Amino acid sequence: MTDTPGRLLTLLSLLQTPREWPGSELAERLQVSPRTIRRDIDRLRELGYPVEATRGPEGGYRLTAGAAMPPLLLDDExxxxxxxxxxxxxxxxxxxxxxxxxxxxxxxxxxxxxxxxxxxxxxxxxxxxxxxxxxxxxxxxxxxxxxxxxxxxxxxxxxxxxxxxxxxxxxxxxxxxxxxxxxxxxxxxxxxxxxxxxxxxxxxxxxxxxxxxxxxxxxxxxxxxxxxxxxxAGRTTVHRAVVTLHAPYERLAARLGTAAGQLEEIDEHRCRLVSRADSVEWLGARLAMVGCEFEVHEPPELVAYLHELAGRVGRSVEAARGR
Amino acid sequence: MTDTPGRLLTLLSLLQTPREWPGSELAERLQVSPRTIRRDIDRLRELGYPVEATRGPEGGYRLTAGAAMPPLLLDDExxxxxxxxxxxxxxxxxxxxxxxxxxxxxxxxxxxxxxxxxxxxxxxxxxxxxxxxxxxxxxxxxxxxxxxxxxxxxxxxxxxxxxxxxxxxxxxxxxxxxxxxxxxxxxxxxxxxxxxxxxxxxxxxxxxxxxxxxxxxxxxxxxxxxxxxxxxAGRTTVHRAVVTLHAPYERLAARLGTAAGQLEEIDEHRCRLVSRADSVEWLGARLAMVGCEFEVHEPPELVAYLHELAGRVGRSVEAARGR
DNA sequence: TCGATTGCGGCCAGGATCCGACCTATACGG
DNA sequence: CCGTATAGGTCGGATCCTGGCCGCAATCGA
Known part of the structure; x- marks a missing residue:
């Protein structure tokens, strides 16, 4: 079985593993001579795949980042x-x-x-x-x-x-x-x-x-x-929430990421957040997750939703707290 | 430049596009005769890649799902x-x-x-x-x-x-x-x-x-x-939550997925959920998200956390509700 | 400093393989 | 029924691929 293109594909997949492969090991694995492996490596390079080699003992080949994506060879998982x-x-x-x-x-x-x-x-x-x-x-x-x-x-x-x-x-x-x-x-x-x-x-x-x-x-x-x-334009309803968060700017920035909306520092303990989303549930969940005290200024729908959420969560523990 | 293995790789990438390629187009693109294309397709099939062909006009080749993953060729995005x-x-x-x-x-x-x-x-x-x-x-x-x-x-x-x-x-x-x-x-x-x-x-x-x-x-x-x-074993604290949810089984099953824990039907309006996680915050957030009335039975840490959450969320809207 | 190990590339010869050309069969759509 | 597409056979000649050999360069460790 002298299947050159198939061997090249196998070689490519082996080199994609994040480790170094000595030429001798590749030769044994692919059942060809080391000389052929060298030639195959050459071929891959000519095709534009950046195969890097380290010389000396413990050396070997590996595929590195190049200008273009090589074909990804994946196993099932x-x-x-x-x-x-x-x-x-x-x-x-x-x-x-x-x-x-x-x-x-x-x-x-x-x-x-x-x-x-x-x-x-x-x-x-x-x-x-x-x-x-x-x-x-x-x-x-x-x-x-x-x-x-x-x-x-x-x-x-x-x-x-x-x-x-x-x-x-x-x-x-x-x-x-x-x-x-x-x-x-x-x-x-x-x-x-x-x-x-x-x-x-x-x-x-x-x-x-x-x-x-x-x-x-x-x-x-x-x-x-x-x-x-x-x-x-104008047909989708977008909710714009304005909130004051009681936490330092750095903590909130790390917590919320940049996609949350515009975050501005008010003083060293508080920030103002303007966030847009198409559902108040989504806005509400995000706020509840932040984990600090906060005040909601707008919109009324969000206030109503959070009020309902607080009631629901509060009721859920009443029995357990013996009240 | 008659580079067979390279051509096979290119062919594989072309066939991955979700469209059909007539043999003539492939031949022109790869600068070989249509007969060679047919042979290449054969070769790919022998390598295990299931190339499907539709005959007749508007026909062509394309790569379909087979036994093994073919190498994925991706663009930058x-x-x-x-x-x-x-x-x-x-x-x-x-x-x-x-x-x-x-x-x-x-x-x-x-x-x-x-x-x-x-x-x-x-x-x-x-x-x-x-x-x-x-x-x-x-x-x-x-x-x-x-x-x-x-x-x-x-x-x-x-x-x-x-x-x-x-x-x-x-x-x-x-x-x-x-x-x-x-x-x-x-x-x-x-x-x-x-x-x-x-x-x-x-x-x-x-x-x-x-x-x-x-x-x-x-x-x-x-x-x-x-x-x-x-x-x-025994060094990580695992919280085991027992909750009654006031919603029909089907709705909850769809909402929670199977990874949430064991969900049992109590009657047509209520279910019992046993869920495990390593943080009460995580458990609490999940419950608050479900969107129905619920009661928490265990553990006390979760009850405490939800109580705190309800207070925090409640306070956040007090000013806005004018109370 | 020296030796061992590994990659790099040239050369050669034999043999396998690939390519193109030509042919026919078959399936599909208009 | 015809045109177009894939599918597949065969054949000769050109090409390429492989493996073995060589000397060379780089790197690491002793």
Whole structure:
């Protein structure tokens, strides 16, 4: 069996392990002569993979960071870990990379062996929703299907539940998937209505690729993200919370991160936080988690929610405290 | 330039795109004849990558799910998304895959171009801690460094802050990284003390690979995870919460997931939940998030914490409610 | 300072392999 | 029914790959 390309792939995967491989060990492992290993290393370098070598005893080869990403060779467990990690990130765990997460997830799912797919699904079922009151959940798997259809330029079929509750079945030309204000939107051209439409992904179910290719038309507005922002301006309710937190600035900055909102120092014991989100539950949970005394100034909905939360939590311990 | 193995790698990356590639297009792109493309596809199939083909017009090749993971070819943004996703997962977002996440992260970081590394760091700084009171945070990057040292069989140097506050500088032979009870532990042999030691990763700072290789010795206890569990038995305080939740079983099951603990139905309006965690803050936050009325029976620490929480949240809205 | 170990690259010869060209079969859509 | 796509066979010639040999350079430890 003299399978050169296969050997190169194996070599690449071995070198990806964070350790050094002496040429002799690689030769034995791949059942070829050390000379061939040297030649293979040369080949990899010519292909642009930065293989570094240290000479002398205890020396060896390893793959280092270069200009471009080498192909990642993963074992089963690592692939599952990445899939699960992406599924959480594709929600709104980290702002700014939602779209890339979904693309990567689509790529991964396409080639993920089915036995691993089951493990991913099982692990995901066991995952705790991080925040309450987050509105209808979307399945990251659905997002991946949509992203794949966008990339493949295939028509997409799905059921849509409009704002007034009417259910319709649609078949559209998906153009782009946009994450905006903690929600996902699909920008697409609807051939039945002969016009561009924006669908909320959380109101869409059973997306299916049809296999029907289409020639992508040009979006009138140029950029899809701007298009969504423009169309939705004023239609989404955003809650703006203004809070005084009784804790030093450094502690809060470390605690909240930069995504929480604008944090300003009032004096050495207090800070003012302005935070925006689309649900008061989310705002409330964040505040309750900070762990210091605080005062809420706005909005009234948040005050009402926190009042209710305090009552609920207070009642939960009354019996145990013997009152 | 007739570089067969390189062409195969390129082909693999092209086929990973979620779209179909007609043989003629591939031939033109790779500067070979269509016949060679067919042969290459054959080769890939022999290597175990399931290339599927649809015949007829609009047909083409694409890579589907098979028995093994093919090498993943990622663009910059996708690589960053995966790194960020893994960093969160390597915390304790999902139980059961922490170790695999760290391994995958170590592998990724090793080959991640430096310009992307900066983006990952920047995004991570903006990440919001998901849960409060989680004790000292661990930098997933540190975990990756440790995992790399374990895989490379290199000695590891770090500063350690013992339970009594004493700071020491250590150099050890890292053996394995174990995740146990929502904490990370490093099992290693300490040559200075000539004995096996377990270090808590959250108390360890500035881990550095030394480049000094060592021959791994055999752990007396066989399995590292069992060793940690054995040594730590009784030393970690585990809080066991018993709670009655006033909501139907189905709603709670969907809300809590399976990892929350044992959930039993009392009647159609109430359930009993037994949940374990190492911090009452964590338990308390989870309960407050459920969004229904509940009663806490045990433990007293949790009752005290929730009482404090209710007071804090209640006080935060007093001014706003004009009382 | 010296020796051992490891990577680096050139050379050569034999043999396996790859490529392109040509052909036919088959499946799918219009 | 035709055009286009994949699928696969065969063949000859060019190419490339492998393994063995060599001397050289770098590095580490004794």
């Amino acid at each position: 690592e692939a599952v870990a990445i899939a699960v990690g992406l599924r959480t990130a594709a929600g709104h765990a980290v702002e700014g990379i939602e779209e890339a997460s979904v693309r990567a997830l689509a790529k991964l799912i396409q080639v993920l062996p089915s036995r691993l797919r089951h493990r991913v699904a099982a692990l995901n079922a066991a995952t705790v929703p991080v925040l309450p009151g987050d509105g209808p959940r979307i399945d990251p798997e659905d997002l991946a299907v949509i992203a794949a259809a966008v990339a493949a330029r295939e028509r997409l079929r799905f059921d849509y539940r409009a704002g007034d509750g009417a259910e319709t079945r649609r078949q559209v030309e998906p153009h782009r998937l946009v994450s905006y204000g903690r929600r996902w939107y699909l920008v697409c051209y609807d051939p039945d209505r002969t016009d561009w439409r924006i669908f909320r992904v959380d109101r869409l179910s059973h997306p299916q690729r049809t296999g029907l290719r289409f020639d992508p038309r040009e979006l009138p507005a140029g950029d899809a993200a701007a298009y969504v922002a423009d169309k939705l | 996708e690589a960053v998304a995966i790194a960020v996703g893994l960093r969160t997962a390597a915390g304790h977002a999902v139980e059961g895959i922490e170790e695999a996440s760290v391994r995958a992260l170590a592998k990724l970081i090793q080959v991640l171009p430096s310009r992307l590394r900066h983006r990952v760091a920047a995004l991570n700084a903006a990440t919001v801690p998901v849960l409060p009171g989680d004790g000292p945070r661990i930098d997933p990057e540190d975990l990756a460094v440790i995992a790399a040292a374990v895989a490379a069989r290199e000695r590891l140097r770090f500063d350690y802050r013992a339970g009594d506050g004493a700071e020491t500088r250590r150099q050890v032979e890292p053996h394995r990284l174990v995740s146990y009870g929502r904490r990370w532990y490093l099992v290693c042999y300490d040559p200075d003390r000539t004995d096996w030691r377990i270090f808590r990763v959250d108390r360890l700072s500035h881990p550095q690979r030394t480049g000094l290789r060592f021959d791994p010795r055999e752990l007396p206890a066989g399995d590292a995870a069992a060793y940690v569990a054995d040594k730590l």
